[in-house]
Amino acid sequence: MENSFVLREVTLTLPMLPDMEIAASKTATAMAEFMHMSSDRIDEVRMAVVEACINSFEHSRAEDRKVYITFSVLGENQPERLQIVLRDTGVGFDPKDVARPSIEEKLKAESKRGWGLQIIRGLMDEVEISSSDQGTQIVMTKHR
Amino acid sequence: MENSFVLREVTLTLPMLPDMEIAASKTATAMAEFMHMSSDRIDEVRMAVVEACINSFEHSRAEDRKVYITFSVLGENQPERLQIVLRDTGVGFDPKDVARPSIEEKLKAESKRGWGLQIIRGLMDEVEISSSDQGTQIVMTKHR
Amino acid sequence: MSETLKLTVDRRDALAVIYTEGYINNQGGEEIAREAFKLIDDGVKILLLNLAGTKIVNSIGISILIEIIERMLEIEGKLAFCALTPTIDKTFHIMGLTLYASIYPDEDRAVTELG
């Protein structure tokens, strides 16, 4: 873990309703633009945030029907990384139980789904998931 | 006050730091787009949100250096209006003490400032301010 | 109330191009699949998805597109994509879609090579 400070921090509380992932992705964009991330990297962050939101919307079964997101710009003096913590108070899951998806297998399978975490890991620089029956938290980081 | 329900509600907590009003304006845009507000009206909401943020940043002297914003889509079945409640925990002010600015007077005056509330009132459909030594709350509404 | 995807179809004998405009989510993916299956049933063997008007997708939307690939394998047809944003392109690579669907930078290039 790099030595660093929180240079700014914004929190967003979203209802689990259709398209609300777009609101999250716009707030992420504002934070990333603020730290002068390149537009391609901003786009990657946007997509990861969308995926993390819809995972909570779809799978968490959180009773409060809410997702809590904290966007933090971290760095020593200059903004170095954007850290996004997305939390729900749902039923949780064990990430170890989630098999890595492959296109060959999905082509034969009934359900073609199961790509979200793979995409998030592919687009962000660091991803950590902690989950219990109290809920799920995903911490995603992207360097500037 | 129209009869209506909260169809969705998003809350945002922003630090009082330069350019953070842009993050607020992007979240406002997402909510307004979601309810299919016209792009010109969205732009007006955006500007009002920017003005309300910088008022809190500049004048509130809130110790927590934070602005709390709730974006609510209101309506009976369909989204009818976007209500934005912006709150700070600062020193407050008496809106009655704020004189209506005029360009003639500002042209002669030392300070050319004092346009924020006038602009917010001009761009939003309804504006209500309540303020005390516990802080300031501005409720702004724009119909779809 | 939701972001809607607009589709335009350009049918050219065995080749058809579908242009998308907007967010490819659940419904968006389903709309594309519906249109694609209609075209396939109607004899189209090569389908090009021009995503120039799509800046955002989600994994639910894209997984529906895998159904089109599956169908194309059955009929020995071909699904291809063009005009992807760098992030959508990267996502398709992450998913391995590129093993079964070609990606072209623009429509001209796609049409020439799919010819």
Place this chain on the structure above:
Amino acid sequence: MSETLKLTVDRRDALAVIYTEGYINNQGGEEIAREAFKLIDDGVKILLLNLAGTKIVNSIGISILIEIIERMLEIEGKLAFCALTPTIDKTFHIMGLTLYASIYPDEDRAVTELG
């Protein structure tokens, strides 16, 4: 770390056009004023601000522009604006800026009428 405004100046004898690109906030307004005062000191009597590249402003930024109007009144010059978004246009009307500065839809129209 902050959104920065880019300025481009096109000097044409007594007329100068300043093109802005980005957010006109505190610093943005000051940069415009600095440039404007330099041009005025240098003999420019008619200054056109082409805001085509500015989609967002705030009242702090705009109030700094009132200083330019004040100076123009002193030297009997003129400040004008063109290519405003509808919201910036509306804001200038709300403020009454239009009493002291003309607004034109585009640069051609502005230059013809200011000419």
